[in-house]
Amino acid sequence: xxxxxxxxxxxxxxxxxxxxxxxxxxxxxxxxxxxxxxxxxxxxxxxxxxxxxxxxxxxxxxxxxxxxxxxxxxxxxxxxxxxxxxxxxxxxxxxxxxxxxxxxxxxxxxxxxxxxxxxxxxxxxxxxxxxxxxxxxxxxxxxxxxxxxxxxxxxxxxxxxxxxxxxxxxxxxxxxxxxxxxxxxxxxxxxxxxxxxxxxxxxxxxxxxxxxxxxxxxxxxxxxxxxxxxxxxxxxxxxxxxxxxxxxxxxxxxxxxxxxxxxxxxxxxxxxxxxxxxxxxxxxxxxxxxxxxxxxxxxxxxxxxxxxxxxxxxxxxxxxxxxxxxxxxxxxxxxxxxxxxxxxxxxxxxxx
Numbered sequence: 547x548x549x550x551x552x553x554x555x556x557x558x559x560x561x562x563x564x565x566x567x568x569x570x571x572x573x574x575x576x577x578x579x580x581x582x583x584x585x586x587x588x589x590x591x592x593x594x595x596x597x598x599x600x601x602x603x604x605x606x607x608x609x610x611x612x613x614x615x616x617x618x619x620x621x622x623x624x625x626x627x628x629x630x631x632x633x634x635x636x637x638x639x640x641x642x643x644x645x646x647x648x649x650x651x652x653x654x655x656x657x658x659x660x661x662x663x664x665x666x667x668x669x670x671x672x673x674x675x676x677x678x679x680x681x682x683x684x685x686x687x688x689x690x691x692x693x694x695x696x697x698x699x700x701x702x703x704x705x706x707x708x709x710x711x712x713x714x715x716x717x718x719x720x721x722x723x724x725x726x727x728x729x730x731x732x733x734x735x736x737x738x739x740x741x742x743x744x745x746x747x748x749x750x751x752x753x754x755x756x757x758x759x760x761x762x763x764x765x766x767x768x769x770x771x772x773x774x775x776x777x778x779x780x781x782x783x784x785x786x787x788x789x790x791x792x793x794x795x796x797x798x799x800x801x802x803x804x805x806x807x808x809x810x811x812x813x814x815x816x817x818x819x820x821x822x823x824x825x826x827x828x829x830x831x832x833x834x835x836x837x838x839x840x841x842x843x844x845x846x847x848x849x850x851x852x853x854x855x856x857x858x859x860x861x862x863x864x865x866x867x868x869x870x871x872x873x874x875x876x877x878x879x880x881x882x883x884x885x886x887x888x889x890x891x892x893x894x895x896x897x898x
Contacts, residue, residue: 550729557692557722558583560730561651561715562591564696565623567733568703570649571597572622574611576604579663580653580719581625605630609637609650616646617756619744621703625651628669629659631714632677638712639678643758643769645743645776647706647713649699650684654718654803654854656881664881665719667803670858673714674832680770683777685713685784686831690806692726698829700731707739709780716831718854720804720883781833788827791817792842795824797897800839800863801852802828804883809852812886816893823893831859836866843867848896850874852889854882 555563562584565573573592577585585601592599598615602608605626616622626634631652641648652673656666671677673686685705689695695717702713745754760766788806791813792798801809806827816823826842826849828835843849849872851860857875864870876892878884884892 550732552727552729554725554727555692556583556725557695557717558653559587560692560696560728561699561717562587563730564699565649565703566591566595566597567731568700569621569734569738570623570703571595572612572615572620573598573624574600574602574608574615574622575625576602576608576630578627578630580627580655580722583723584625584651605633606637609634612648613637613641613646616641616648617644617744618746619741621707621738623649623651625653627653627655628666628672631669631672635677638684639680639682640758641712642676642678642682642684642773643680644756645710645773646756647710649702649706650712650714652714652716653722654716656719656879662881663719665804665854665883666879666881667718667805667854668858668879669716670831670853670855673716674834674862682773683780683832685709685711685780685833686716687713687786688716688802688829688831689721690803690827691728692721692724693728695721696728696730705784707741709776710743711776711780716803718803719881784830785833785835785838786829787835787838788825788829789838789842790825790827792824792826792846794822796822796847797893798824798826798842798846798849799852799889799893800826800828800849800859802831802859805852805854808884808886809889812889812893815886816890821890821893821897828859834862834866836862839863839866840868843869843872848872848874850876850893850896852884853877855879
């Protein structure tokens, strides 16, 4: 087994390097405050890899360029924060409807519209509910470390191609900027998947039409149900989560992203004090690991959901459990991150 050497680098740079090693050849984006690192890295590295970097005038232009390159069969990436992702929603709806793979990095920041650089998880609904037409869904992955951000970025490209669907990587403002030792994934050596559906001049490929526009009701209904079945397959195959000391826990903390790391520390501190705490960390926000969480909820006396918002993932947790009255919520907003002691203090309220 080959051990990969670790190097110290920020989250955004780890994501950029992982994308290139995954075979990403085109990056289009608008450089917001929390995204400068990934733009700088892509602008420097992609031309050296015979790839293309374009700084777009805004997020709408960036996702439109990404759509075009992805339709031609390229492995494509773009990025934005919550408001920018909102501007991309129309084109993301087109891409999901036309079954076009693409990887989108969403760096969650606090604030309304013109956000600051502090972390937030307020984009959960936006990422998991398909904020567009006709019930589309995006695969959404939530890393809690620089290492996981790199690993999930590599996986995101494979997931996008496997299911012909856009994939979101949700890295909050802390994960994207913090520096940690991480082992970058090995460069893809095997050939990338052949995309027989793609458009563009190719002697070995028949002409293709890529569209999400179906004007006949019967044709549109057939496409909607086709995607529905695909999402069902995704929700069965691509569920990801972490369990930590849950087997005998009387109270399970449910947290993701950077909060999942703080919650893990809270579990360890609580165990030293005799508190039977566990951690359940969703890694795939959609598909949500409902079945695994439901199993834990049958054993534990209570679940405490900790988020950097006013309560969004807590709704999926309540839907997953048979006793939603046992699900409690603790949230922080404005860029504040709870300490492990604050989480412990909140957990004590629900231990009895």
